[in-house]
Amino acid sequence: MDFSKVKLVVTDMDGTLLNSKSEISSNFLSIYNNLKKHDIKFIAASGRQYFSIIDRFDESIQNEITIVAENGAFAMEGDKELFTSNLPTEYITNCINTLRKLEHVYIVLCGKKAAYIETKDEKFINMFKNYYSSYEIVDDITAVTDDTFFKIAAYNFDCSETNIYPAVQHLENDLQVIVSGKNWLDISHSNANKGFALNILQKQLKISKEETMVFGDYNNDLKMLELADFSYAMENAHPKVKEVSNYQTKTNDENGVEYILEQVINSRE
Numbered sequence: 001m002d003f004s005k006v007k008l009v010v011t012d013m014d015g016t017l018l019n020s021k022s023e024i025s026s027n028f029l030s031i032y033n034n035l036k037k038h039d040i041k042f043i044a045a046s047g048r049q050y051f052s053i054i055d056r057f058d059e060s061i062q063n064e065i066t067i068v069a070e071n072g073a074f075a076m077e078g079d080k081e082l083f084t085s086n087l088p089t090e091y092i093t094n095c096i097n098t099l100r101k102l103e104h105v106y107i108v109l110c111g112k113k114a115a116y117i118e119t120k121d122e123k124f125i126n127m128f129k130n131y132y133s134s135y136e137i138v139d140d141i142t143a144v145t146d147d148t149f150f151k152i153a154a155y156n157f158d159c160s161e162t163n164i165y166p167a168v169q170h171l172e173n174d175l176q177v178i179v180s181g182k183n184w185l186d187i188s189h190s191n192a193n194k195g196f197a198l199n200i201l202q203k204q205l206k207i208s209k210e211e212t213m214v215f216g217d218y219n220n221d222l223k224m225l226e227l228a229d230f231s232y233a234m235e236n237a238h239p240k241v242k243e244v245s246n247y248q249t250k251t252n253d254e255n256g257v258e259y260i261l262e263q264v265i266n267s268r269e
Contacts, residue, residue, distance in 0.1 A: 111147035195223025
């Protein structure tokens with residue numbers, strides 16, 4: 001494999017860079033610094049909240065890596081806001097009321113300041129805190145107005161694709177509806193996806209598809225994988241991701257991202 005063209009590395013977080021314990025491997029910092037030494041740009045792109053993504057990285061690099069959060073709706077580099085795609089306010093209450101009609105579905109209103117939930121279910125809250133570092137529990141999420149909103153996330157402990165998606169599929173005419181994980185579904189602005197975000201960043205950085213490497217594992221990664229010649233599906237990826245990707249790597253618990261990045265670095269030395 002000729003990695004000499006690679007100038008940009010983009011990776012999803014959950015199921016990809018993070019292991020099943022939501023941890024980044026101990027050797028990632030060294031890999032990141034070597035990528036930087038060879039002028040290879042690194043971007044973390046996730047459905048997670050910005051604060052939850054940045055908290056996963058070593059403090060020494062938090063102010064320099066580019067973070068694409070909320071499935072492409074919000075991007076930051078250090079303290080610089082790169083772009084946002086806000087969820088139109090006229091859709092928020094309607095979407096939430098639609099989701100409230102479903103059984104065993106938990107709703108998260110994702111804002112710039114915090115994520116807002118109205119459930120008191122301890123099992124969900126304990127799981128939810130792994131994805132959202134800044135959050136508030138309120139009586140009614142439709143009553144929250146003092147924030148900018150990027151998306152509505154919905155969670156089902158069994159399967160989001162089966163138990164949530166059919167009820168909100170009709171919203172795709174106006175909004176982005178993405179099954180972003182086995183248990184998660186996201187509703188956001190029609191432009192708020194990782195592919196749209198990556199396209200913006202590629203143009204800003206003047207980096208082409210032929211110079212881009214992307215790693216992903218689930219359906220919310222599909223559009224950004226299509227923008228990279230070096231597109232990698234994790235071994236643990238959804239079948240659609242494997243179908244779209246040009247290559248495959250090891251599972252997230254086997255450090256599949258780092259396994260390929262070490263080869264990229266070795267090819268430059």
